[in-house]
Amino acid sequence: MSELAAFIDSWTDDPNGVKKAFVRLKTVLESLQGATVNFVPRPPASYSLRAEPHRGRPVITMVDVATLDGERFLSVCFYADTITDPEERGDLIPGGLLSQDGYCFDLDSGEADDVAYIEARIIEAANAFSLPEDSPCGEVDEED
Structure with a gap:
């Protein structure tokens, strides 16, 4: 079992649907x-998924699982531009994503509207990197 699969499997307490x-x-x-998705665990501080493009900047987005007051939440960050x-x-975080300005979104539940909003930002960021996507959650820009 991969480290990521083991992490997901061990995440049993999820009253808010963050998992x-x-x-x-x-x-x-x-x-x-x-893009390649890498799992970067930094226990107990956070566990991070990083979508890394094959060219250009180091990441498209980072999805961090963090804990505050015993509750897990997601912090999803993108380059601001x-x-x-x-x-x-x-929230605009100056110098907050690998020393560049970033936008971060916190998710403390699995509310469908909130997750869909973040999905749209992921597709938008991928388009900024000129990466196509196959997901049924978004439209592929055929002009690229």
Whole structure:
């Protein structure tokens, strides 16, 4: 069993559906062509999924699982110049993503609308890197 699979399997306490959101976002990241998804555990601080493009910047997005007051939540971060935030749900973090300005979104539940909003940002960031995706959750831009 891979380290990521073992982490997911060991995540048994999930009253808010954060694990479900994590697994869904993992699936979206794995659908990106031209990117590799890596798991970077840093226990007990966080556990991170990183979608790394095969060219350009080091990451497209990072999905961190963190714990606050005993509750797990996701912090999903993007380079600020690769996404928009039309509903202003994220936080601009100057120098916050590998020393570059980033946008981070916190998910403390598996609420479908919130997860879909983050999925849309993942696809937007992938498009900024000119990466196609196969996921049924988004549309492929045929002009690229």
